[in-house]
Amino acid sequence: MSTADSEIQSDELDALGSILDETTFEMTKASIATEKTHGTIVIEVTLPDQFHIEYYPNHRRHVEYLPPIFLRFTLPNDYPSISSPCFQLECIWMTDEQLQVLSENLNNIWLDNSNEPILFLWYSSLSAQTLEWLNMTTTLDLQLSFPSIITESIKPQLTSAQVAATIHNYEREKKIVILSRTIITCPVCVDEVAGTDCFLCYACSGEACKPCIKSYLETRILAGQVKHITCPINPSCNVELTPAQIASCVDKQVFHRYDRLLFQLSIDSMDDIIYCPRCEKPVIVTKGTDDYLKNTLGECATCSFVFCTLCGKTFHGVNPCQYSENKLKDIYKEYQNATPEERLALEQRYGKIFNRLMDDMASMETIKQTARQCPQCSIYVDKLEGCNKMTCIKCHSYFCWVCLQLLSKTDPYGHFNRPGSKCFNKLFEGVGGMGW
Known part of the structure; x- marks a missing residue:
């Protein structure tokens, strides 16, 4: 040279x-x-x-x-x-x-x-x-340029919907980055706030400071109104907020309550569905008969466990359910802290509560089973939606959900697109329908 x-x-x-x-x-x-x-x-x-x-x-x-x-x-x-x-x-x-x-x-x-x-x-x-x-x-x-469905081809393909989802995810991340570098006037409290302390609605791009959004969300969640929480900034925006958006604004304890109540509402809406206490797979239970034993008998088709639908233990016929003292204390504590609407719901399904671990315990176990540690800062990150390119909410590092490898700042998607990579063509592996 x-x-x-x-x-x-x-x-x-x-x-x-x-x-x-x-x-x-x-x-x-x-x-x-x-x-x-x-x-x-x-x-x-x-x-x-x-x-x-x-x-x-x-x-x-x-x-x-x-x-x-x-x-x-x-x-x-x-x-x-x-x-x-x-x-x-x-x-x-x-x-x-x-x-x-x-x-x-x-x-x-x-x-x-x-x-x-x-x-x-x-x-x-x-x-x-x-x-x-x-x-x-x-x-x-x-x-x-891209098929509507994956077809047989020597060359790996992405569908038009998958490419559109990637564009959607990128645009959302881009807007968050741009917002973090600006100062806005909150439309609620009219204070000037740094973009890093602001909430961004993915659907309408409305912006407001997180303290105002936090106050709104906490009021609804503490009142037990956890279904159909839509954008609080734009009245005409009817898009429901994602759990990830809510988690970014409220404290862990409040989000835990939101998660628990939402789960309870989902279960309550299915009167004939109960979860097997052994393998946690859904079980259909026949109810509404005059036969008490049929109403309290559950049989899991997955693990063949036959159990009592009231206490969750091995089916014991007409003998009364037996609960540990600690479990009774936990149930009493939850009942004491519940709103009137929640107390009524607990009373109406009293037997169903006893057939499983408390929702608090179940939620914690779910977090341990589903969350993964960021390879850069080691905090636990849960994947609620989107593709396998993850962004750590603490250190903002990019990493692969499949293999937990740190990704390039300039080309995070290259890990999934380059032949020879161990996660080649796995950007959408394990991702369900993308209905956005």
Whole structure:
């Protein structure tokens, strides 16, 4: 490498590092003269005000942000005096053919600007001209590039709905990041609040300070009104808040109450469903007969355990149920702390409470069974929805829910998209329906 090329490369990389932050620009600088410098530039595509994605027939959604393009480059020793950077483009919502169109345009830009540093020009051109190069104006039709269902193919595929879900998740995270860097006037208390202390509604993008949202949610939860909690900022927004949104605003104790009451309401609505005390699988119980034994007998089809539906122990016929002193104390404590509506519900289903561990204990066990520790800061994180790319609520690290590996800040989805990765094509593994 000539001294001139070396100095130009160093100056160009330093300039990029000063312009772009660590989530947008990442490089591995050459340690000796014979090695080449590698790096990644993350490019956000500029969208018009009215831009939509289509992912099913007659299913379209307005979006403000799309997942970025990843420009992975290697600088030859004779760049920029002779050779162009070697590069590869990646983008989850583009086909190979579309990426090839962008690559050809970048090569043309190099030909027009030979012997000059080109990386920032490529970056700005991809940001401003990608839609023009792909002949897109106001719509990204995912149906043209991705199937509606997975088909047999040598190449792994994502469906149009899965790509749309990835776009939705990315846009939501992007808005949260942008909000965290701003100061807003809370529409409730009219105080100026840092974005990091604000709540963002995913559906209508309404913003308010967390103390106001916390007060609203706690009032409803403490009153036992846990069903159909919708956006408190925008009266016309009828989208129900997710458990994750509620958990981000209220204390753990209040969220535990919300979780417990919501679970109770769900169980109460199913009079003929009870859970097996051994394997916790649902069991259908015949009720409403004159035969007391039939009303109190449960038989699990999964583990074949025959139990009493009142106390949850092995079926004991007409003999009375036996409860431990500690369990009776726990039930009494819960009854003392319950609202009048909750006390009535407990009294109405008195036998059902005794056939299982207390809801508090059940909720704690569920957390231990389902939560996983962040590999960066070790706090427990529970996955309530979305794909397998997780964001820690404490340290904001990205990690894989499947293997718990820390993910790149600039390319967290590469862990799932690159052949050879142990979680290749597992971004949506274990994810159910995405009805958003």
